[in-house]
Amino acid sequence: MTDTNSSMLAQLSKGNRINIVIAVIIIALGVIFAGELPQYDDHYGIWSVLPPLIAIVLAFWTQEVVSSLFVGIVLGGFISGNINIVDAYLIPSIGTEDFALILLVYLWSLGGLIGIWTRTGGAERFAEWAANKVVHGPRSAKFFTWMMGLVFHQGGTISTVLTGATVRPISDEQGVSHEESSYMVDSTASPAATVIPFNVWPLYIGGLVVGTIPLFETTQDAVAFFFQAIPFNFYGILALLMTLLFAWELLPWIPSKKMREAIKRSRETGKLDRDGSEPMSSKELTEMDIPENYNSGLIDFFGPIGTLLGVAIIPYITTFYIMGNKEDPMLLIAEAFVLAVLAGMFIALAKGMELKTVMDGFIDGCKGVTIGAIVLALAVTLKEVAESVGTAEYVVALVGDSIAPTFLPAILMGLCMLIAFAAGTSFGTYAVVFPVAMPLAWAILPDPFFITLCFGAVVGGSVFGDQCSPISDTTILSSLATGSDLMDHVKTQIPLALTAAGIGAVLYTLIVAVFV
Secondary structure, eight states, X not given: OOHHHHHXXXXXXXXXXXXXXXHHHHHHHHHHHTTTSOOOSSOOGGGGGHHHHHHHHHHHHHSOHHHHHHHHHHHHHHHHTOOOHIIIIIHHHHTSHHHHHIIIIIIIIHHHHHHHHHHHOHHHHHHHHHHHHTOOSHHHHHHHHHHHHHHTTTOHHHHHHHHHHHHHHHHHHTTOOHHHHHHHHHHTTHHHHHHSXXXXXXXXXXXXXXTSSGGGSSHHHHHHHHHHTGGGOHHHHHHHHXXXXXXXXXXXXXXXHHHHHHHHHHHHHOOXXXXXXXXXXXXXXXXXXXXXXXOOOXXXXXXXXXHHHHHHHHHHXXXXXXXXXXXXXXXXXXXXHHHHHHHHHHHHHHTTOOHHHHHHHHHHHHHHTHHHHHHHHHHHHHHHHHHHHTHHHHHHHHHXXXXXXXXXXXXXXXXXXXXXXXXXXXXXXXXXXXXXXXXXXXXXXXXXHHHHHHHHHHHHHHHHHHHHOTTOHHHHHHHHHHTOBHHHHHHHHHHHHHHHHHHHHHHHHHHHHXXX
């Protein structure tokens, strides 16, 4: 072997070397088994869980997400016989209107807005104001994050981006580690949306369960049942309570060692990220480059944020609650983000900043979220792969015959946790599990209270899996919005989320055993 080759191998990280070896093995297996795997009605047996499972295991093992996701996609292509993954999966996944919306709104607009703030100093000025008027240390900064999570309770990508963009400058100013911030943002997104469901979640889930059992004869029945089941969505409630206690640092013990280390590091050294971490947002989003003659003010922050909230939330409230349009409420998120960026630009120009400086800030912000765009593109592609090989269907079929009535809610919760974690989506998990879970629960015990417990278990378990999965868009965007390393965020929040889920599962089992 030449010295040049030896040098190249030495430069490869351990994670990359492992992924190269795994990829070679998978390709070899694909060549052997492609087109010959046994296919059932809607899945490929045990092979159906391998694409997301391999991707997740590699992401944890190697700390390198991009190549791990790609390996999972390649494996799925061989399993399904669609070896040309570009035409079969990549282009159909990232060429959709949904992904274009995520790319435009949650990446370019969010990154561009933060980039503009690096020129105007708007976010930094707001952080100074909040520190003086509202926030007085790490605990109150985290409590402010918790409150913003409840305010922006639409769930999923909307909540993570709005909350993260609002609180990041404050949390950074107060020395809150990015692991803490990303956990707070992620744990008050979808959980809050299911506990304070003045959003599209009841309508979506109601449409999935209507007609499945006698309790859900109409969509109105199903939506009303969603609200009735809120007190029994134990994971959603416990997740919010745990984040509140975490914010005020009142948890008796933090079950995540890495989170404890992150808190100690940020308080003692001021480092918001661990050494060697790879934050989802680059330095273009954090380095201030304010022109000497520019006078930063609160208007630089509240102008864009006010535009964002006013355009996005007010039409929704007007059409959904006042005008009663339940089927197509006007939640103008895309328009709101674009207008918020334009508002930030116009305010800066009106205050005398040069157009070139404004545009340089916007472009730097877009550059700063490039890695987030790549990860999201691969994540949505892997979700498409998981659907094509029947990941969720196989998991449901695997455990469907081993359920006892006393443990059914807890088992449904665990099943949803597993499916959502593997697929990276709560809405997708609802679509697979609810049409099966409700008739199954009704057949085992046709009692409304028992159905309520099972209903809440499915809602909460799916949120857990989505929240903790490294391939979930909310997990990725929570890391992106707060500037955290993706895998640091995943590893530090899972023990906390598992604690809430474990308590919830025990409560379901005890309640069924005692009261049903």
